[in-house]
Amino acid sequence: MKSHRTAIFQALFVVFLWATxxxxxxxxxxxxxxxxxxxxxxxxxxxxxxxxxxxxxAKYEIKRLxxxxxxxxxxxGALLYAVTQGAVFISLxxxxxxxxxxxxxxxxxxxxxxxxxxxxxxxxxxxxxxxLLAMIGALIYFLPVAIPQSQLFGLSAALVGVAxxxxxxxxxxxxxxxxxxxxxxxTTVSMGIGSILLLTAGFFLEAPPTMTLRGWGIIIWLAxxxxxxxxxxxxxxxRTLTAAESSVIGGTMMIWIPILAVLFLRETISxxxxxxxxxxxxxxxxxxxxxRPPTAKPPSA
Numbered sequence: 275m276k277s278h279r280t281a282i283f284q285a286l287f288v289v290f291l292w293a294t295x296x297x298x299x300x301x302x303x304x305x306x307x308x309x310x311x312x313x314x315x316x317x318x319x320x321x322x323x324x325x326x327x328x329x330x331x332a333k334y335e336i337k338r339l340x341x342x343x344x345x346x347x348x349x350x351g352a353l354l355y356a357v358t359q360g361a362v363f364i365s366l367x368x369x370x371x372x373x374x375x376x377x378x379x380x381x382x383x384x385x386x387x388x389x390x391x392x393x394x395x396x397x398x399x400x401x402x403x404x405x406l407l408a409m410i411g412a413l414i415y416f417l418p419v420a421i422p423q424s425q426l427f428g429l430s431a432a433l434v435g436v437a438x439x440x441x442x443x444x445x446x447x448x449x450x451x452x453x454x455x456x457x458x459x460x461t462t463v464s465m466g467i468g469s470i471l472l473l474t475a476g477f478f479l480e481a482p483p484t485m486t487l488r489g490w491g492i493i494i495w496l497a498x499x500x501x502x503x504x505x506x507x508x509x510x511x512x513r514t515l516t517a518a519e520s521s522v523i524g525g526t527m528m529i530w531i532p533i534l535a536v537l538f539l540r541e542t543i544s545x546x547x548x549x550x551x552x553x554x555x556x557x558x559x560x561x562x563x564x565x566r567p568p569t570a571k572p573p574s575a
Contacts, residue, residue, distance in 0.1 A: 281514035285523045288504045288511070293530030295500045296371050297538045299363060302492040307480040308363035313473030314493050316355050319501035320469045323462040326502070332456035336463070339455075346449060347463045353442035355468025360475070361435030368428025371539065375531050376416040377432035381524070383409060384440035392444050393451075395516050400560065408525050408557030415528065415550025447520065450512035457509035465505065528554050 302311055327333050339347075365374040386405055389395045397405070449460060483489070512520060529551050535541040543551075 281511040285511040305489040308367040309476035312363040313476040316469035318497035320466040351464035351468030356471040357438035365432040404560030411553030
């Protein structure tokens with residue numbers, strides 16, 4: 275029970291770090307094209323993780339990985355980093371943070387539904403109620419949303435990101451819940467493959483940018499704190515949390531992103547939007563109030 279609560283708080287902290295990423299990304303996109311920007315972020319993070327793995331005993335696991343495991347980690351990296359994160363960066367280049375956040379928020383429902391068939395993890399009625407409440411809060415906050423013709427490409431990218439995020443979230447849960455592989459190995463290998471694909475695509479599709487000191491600072495911070503550290507902790511929490519729990523906790527970014535946007539991107543929040551934030555936060559809390567199976571020993575005082 276204590277480890278479950280710890281995993282929840284760790285996941286919430288990671289989600290806050292990821293929410294700050296959206297502010298940094300919007301600022302960085304003023305200087306850098308989206309795909310190269312995303313590729314540099316995750317490739318540098320991969321290099322940092324590779325150094326950390328070199329000094330960790332978990333590095334010996336790499337030699338024992340089967341071909342099947344390599345393929346699964348490669349698929350996870352391609353979906354989670356190359357497609358999902360690449361789509362988010364592209365979407366943010368064409369859409370506001372609010373609109374992109376709205377579209378990505380619907381990943382929770384997809385993950386909950388897919389995990390029933392893929393992982394045989396059936397959310398309780400209370401958890402389904404929490405997911406539904408979170409979705410209602412998101413709709414209250416964001417709707418009505420009008421998408422101009424010029425932003426349709428960004429919307430399409432966001433929808434691709436949602437689909438890839440749903441599949442990669444469930445796949446990541448399946449890989450991590452067995453506890454057969456160290457989280458650092460899972461993160462390093464999958465991020466390495468995904469970031470190389472993403473960076474390669476960036477240099478094929480976009481012109482190399484003229485890097486500024488601000489741009490490098492943003493990339494290094496995102497790579498070190500918001501990526502290398504955050505994704506390692508997130509993979510660790512997936513050993514304890516279900517796919518539905520992780521997805522709804524990830525959905526709390528819908529709360530943090532608007533707050534950070536007001537503080538740093540000069541966006542505003544109406545009374546209706548504030549009410550939506552409260553409902554969304556309540557949904558994220560309710561999904562955690564599920565009954566745990568009884569243990570052999572009662573908890574100590």
